[in-house]
Amino acid sequence: MIRIVDTPQQWLPKNTFRYPPHQGLNPLIEERAFSYFTTMDIDSDYIYIPIQWTQYHCSSNWGNDTEKIAEIQNWVNELPSKYPGEKFFTVVQYDDGTLVSIDNCKVFASSNSPKSPKAPTQEYIPIPLLSDPHPGSPKETRMNKVGFAGRNDTHPIRKVMCDKLQGIDGYKFAVNLSNGLSEAFRDIIYDSVFGLAPRGYGPTSFRMYETMQMDAIPIYISDVFWLPFADEIDWNKAAILIDENSIDTIPSIVDHLLETGEYENYLEYGRMVYDKYLTWDGTLNQIAKTISK
Numbered sequence: 001m002i003r004i005v006d007t008p009q010q011w012l013p014k015n016t017f018r019y020p021p022h023q024g025l026n027p028l029i030e031e032r033a034f035s036y037f038t039t040m041d042i043d044s045d046y047i048y049i050p051i052q053w054t055q056y057h058c059s060s061n062w063g064n065d066t067e068k069i070a071e072i073q074n075w076v077n078e079l080p081s082k083y084p085g086e087k088f089f090t091v092v093q094y095d096d097g098t099l100v101s102i103d104n105c106k107v108f109a110s111s112n113s114p115k116s117p118k119a120p121t122q123e124y125i126p127i128p129l130l131s132d133p134h135p136g137s138p139k140e141t142r143m144n145k146v147g148f149a150g151r152n153d154t155h156p157i158r159k160v161m162c163d164k165l166q167g168i169d170g171y172k173f174a175v176n177l178s179n180g181l182s183e184a185f186r187d188i189i190y191d192s193v194f195g196l197a198p199r200g201y202g203p204t205s206f207r208m209y210e211t212m213q214m215d216a217i218p219i220y221i222s223d224v225f226w227l228p229f230a231d232e233i234d235w236n237k238a239a240i241l242i243d244e245n246s247i248d249t250i251p252s253i254v255d256h257l258l259e260t261g262e263y264e265n266y267l268e269y270g271r272m273v274y275d276k277y278l279t280w281d282g283t284l285n286q287i288a289k290t291i292s293k
Contacts, residue, residue, distance in 0.1 A: 095202035145170035147192030
């Protein structure tokens with residue numbers, strides 16, 4: 001069994017955070033990691049810090065409660081003296097990361113977390129931003145070339161994307177819906193060959209992985225590419241990666257892949273990648289592989 005840091009109970013809360021909407025109150029990656037690493041027999045040189053970062057920060061004024069952050073920082077500052085010479089790891093979904101620096105720690109993070117202070121001996125390692133699979137299934141014949149449903153105000157890239165691509169024939173959009181976003185997203189992506197996955201507040205998006213789960217090809221648009229397991233996944237075979245200044249090129253890329261049939265190669269590779277790496281168990285297995293002896 002993997003070793004676990006003795007952690008105060010107040011930092012181990014259950015999820016009460018309903019996002020994305022279809023996720024409901026089901027466990028997030030931190031809670032699933034806690035269940036996984038407290039039951040799996042893993043031989044590791046690393047000790048697990050099981051703080052439920054997302055739930056704790058969301059319930060602490062969205063990470064703006066400086067006293068509560070300082071309390072965790074003071075606690076982790078004592079870990080080197082409590083566990084001399086040891087290495088640690090933790091798992092975090094929260095876009096701003098742990099919000100504390102942790103010496104000798106691998107942080108498996110769904111975001112590059114620019115607001116989090118980082119110790120010289122601390123490493124942030126990308127993991128996917130996952131949610132539960134959507135119900136339903138893809139349509140056998142898809143009517144949309146490209147689909148998107150979501151907000152356009154979480155990052156300037158999203159507004160630029162919408163301004164440039166909305167109205168193109170074969171492109172289906174549902175933007176800033178006050179209700180029924182999950183249903184609109186499913187309706188559109190299950191009927192689309194490609195799904196737009198622009199970055200949001202963080203450098204990536206749930207849509208990147210939801211689109212792959214729904215057997216469509218993500219078009220990941222960002223100024224910072226946060227790509228998990230890049231030593232094993234060739235992301236240029238699984239997704240279309242577009243920097244913020246190249247949004248205008250999307251229609252020609254999409255048309256070329258559709259006309260040549262090359263999009264089928266993306267779908268085939270994406271299915272393999274999703275099943276092996278981008279499920280809850282697939283991601284946790286990859287983390288276990290990284291910290292195993």
